Amino acid sequence: MSISDSQKPAQFSLTTPLYYVNGLPHVGSAYTTMAADALARFYRLRGNDVLLITGTDEHGQKIQRTAEQLHRDPQAHCDEVAEGFQDLWQRLNIHYDRFSRTTSDLHAQIVKEFFLRVWEKGDIYLGQQQGWYCVECEEFKEERDLLSEKRCPIHTNRAVEWRDEQNYFFRLSRYQQALQDHYANSPQFLQPDIRRNEILNFVSQGLQDFSISRVNLDWGIPVPNDPKHTLYVWFDALLGYITALLEPDAEPTLENALKNWWPIDLHLIGKDILRFHGVYWPAMLMSAELPLPKAIFGHGFLTKDGQKMGKSQGNTLDPFDLVDRYGADAVRYYFLKEIAFGRDGDFNETRFIDILNADLANDLGNLLNRTLKMAVKYCEGKVPAIDPQAMPQDWSLVQLAQGAGEKASEAYSVLSFSIACEVALSLVRIGNKFIDEQAPWSRYKAGEIETVNQILYAVLESVRLAAYLLAPIVPNLSTKIYQQLGYSVDFNDLGEPTSLKLLKEHDRWGCLPPRQTFGQPEPIFQKLMAPSLDLEP
RNA sequence: AGCGGGAUAGAGCAGUGGCAGCUCGUCAGCCUCAUAAGUUGAAGGUCGAAGGUUCGAGUCCUUCUCCCGCUACCA
Numbered sequence: 001m002s003i004s005d006s007q008k009p010a011q012f013s014l015t016t017p018l019y020y021v022n023g024l025p026h027v028g029s030a031y032t033t034m035a036a037d038a039l040a041r042f043y044r045l046r047g048n049d050v051l052l053i054t055g056t057d058e059h060g061q062k063i064q065r066t067a068e069q070l071h072r073d074p075q076a077h078c079d080e081v082a083e084g085f086q087d088l089w090q091r092l093n094i095h096y097d098r099f100s101r102t103t104s105d106l107h108a109q110i111v112k113e114f115f116l117r118v119w120e121k122g123d124i125y126l127g128q129q130q131g132w133y134c135v136e137c138e139e140f141k142e143e144r145d146l147l148s149e150k151r152c153p154i155h156t157n158r159a160v161e162w163r164d165e166q167n168y169f170f171r172l173s174r175y176q177q178a179l180q181d182h183y184a185n186s187p188q189f190l191q192p193d194i195r196r197n198e199i200l201n202f203v204s205q206g207l208q209d210f211s212i213s214r215v216n217l218d219w220g221i222p223v224p225n226d227p228k229h230t231l232y233v234w235f236d237a238l239l240g241y242i243t244a245l246l247e248p249d250a251e252p253t254l255e256n257a258l259k260n261w262w263p264i265d266l267h268l269i270g271k272d273i274l275r276f277h278g279v280y281w282p283a284m285l286m287s288a289e290l291p292l293p294k295a296i297f298g299h300g301f302l303t304k305d306g307q308k309m310g311k312s313q314g315n316t317l318d319p320f321d322l323v324d325r326y327g328a329d330a331v332r333y334y335f336l337k338e339i340a341f342g343r344d345g346d347f348n349e350t351r352f353i354d355i356l357n358a359d360l361a362n363d364l365g366n367l368l369n370r371t372l373k374m375a376v377k378y379c380e381g382k383v384p385a386i387d388p389q390a391m392p393q394d395w396s397l398v399q400l401a402q403g404a405g406e407k408a409s410e411a412y413s414v415l416s417f418s419i420a421c422e423v424a425l426s427l428v429r430i431g432n433k434f435i436d437e438q439a440p441w442s443r444y445k446a447g448e449i450e451t452v453n454q455i456l457y458a459v460l461e462s463v464r465l466a467a468y469l470l471a472p473i474v475p476n477l478s479t480k481i482y483q484q485l486g487y488s489v490d491f492n493d494l495g496e497p498t499s500l501k502l503l504k505e506h507d508r509w510g511c512l513p514p515r516q517t518f519g520q521p522e523p524i525f526q527k528l529m530a531p532s533l534d535l536e537p
Numbered sequence: 538a539g540c541g542g543g544a545u546a547g548a549g550c551a552g553u554g555g556c557a558g559c560u561c562g563u564c565a566g567c568c569u570c571a572u573a574a575g576u577u578g579a580a581g582g583u584c585g586a587a588g589g590u591u592c593g594a595g596u597c598c599u600u601c602u603c604c605c606g607c608u609a610c611c612a
Contacts, residue, residue: 017612019612020612057612062612102612194606195606197541197607198541198608201539202607207609208610210609210610211610212610233610234610237612238612272611273612275611276612279609344606346549348548350562351561354561355549355560357572359561361574362572362575363574363575365574366575367571367575368571369571369572370570370571372571373571374570422559422560425560432575433575433576435570435575436568436575436577439569440570441569441570442568444570521571522572524572527574
């Protein structure tokens, strides 16, 4: 199963949603993006060519209105918010390859070409959209959802209006069978299973065509053959994934965009937009006769202290504030380790602090620190000069470490970030027990130098392996560990082919080179303090 | 209303027929290499309720309660 060196490295492309720029990013967007970044880092470490796409969706009446309220040009408003997203991604140590914006000129070209392709297929037609319309929501409402006196259930003091307007529609109904066949033939297409079930259920009830244009909308891309209409959401935003694939100097054509990276391996999204990615999008692509993405994963939602977050509830969790107070590694670790990816999860600050201090400071950080300081004293500041292969094979730590790389790799491949972390943490926990049992400090006093060397090597190598396996989640921390062990590696600098090569075998036990000189031992993760609510002097 | 998910220790979770477990937190003993870290042990559970199948049920069946998601245009 080994890949020969002459072959091109396997490619892996993935996307986050293109986030709506109605406001600065919330923690849910950050969650998706952190997961995407961790996965991208995992594949890069494996030696794959990776393309991580994120970006912003910038059209729509809500944006236009928000800009107007701020007495600002809509584009200027979008620029500023998009910059806010990029700023947060930088703070969270996200390494994306493309940032796709739906207001870019390139995008308009791609949208036009795609639209015409579907148009020529006969899947777009002018129809009549009738229904109760809430101006605030910008949505047509089902009559059964309305409150008394035809009031919108969200904007309870506003009555909905009867609208009867011409819109363009996409013939989604035509693709029901093809979609169902695809779901059946590609069980990995919709993940996790619970979301797949929802979609299967939904599609089996029959599909209606959906409208893809609006008439009273200026801020957007005009319908190519009828500029009185403006494209609405899905025939705009979803295509941003394709626009993102254009090489920097390429002509904006579908052919150029799809040349290298299509189809996308994974669309990572929140569960709220699964239908659009799992039903609308593949149907649109089928209509355009393009290959479908390999998989779509809808992750769960976050609550805060068990409560749904929302501006109206006033209990939002600000990702900027979180990362500023605790750092990127801490935030990434909490969300990816403490929440089973795919399920809903909760943020609780006390728990956040407890978990980080226990796992990263006490267990991992302190294990490195105590072992390294012994090695500095007992082994002249170098990795003990022993043969890693000649280690006592009955040591539980060694046995565990030998299987850890593969286990973690399997976990990452199925987006089980939490399990990948547990694999690394189990090495650390067993390492702490092992060092207590073996008590190298006593053995050193008793003159058992050879055994001390073996013990310290085994523990340091386990910490190295744990750091390597955690690198997609906590790259800064892993870098610190590697540097204290004497490497000059930076896990944030993996664009370099040389460093990639260097690390390719590092998921295996026994890499740590004997006699390598250590860096300065110092705590890699300072304990977090709870915010002080103490008002007394 | 229909479909699906969930209810197990103070918190978060694992556990598809055989002694109820893991992590965090709490309390106590041990160690002294270490970031007041580590380690060992303890306390803490009538496994949502009731009934049934079985030698044996957290696990299978039936009924019920509560919570959550989906049931079409929520970026």
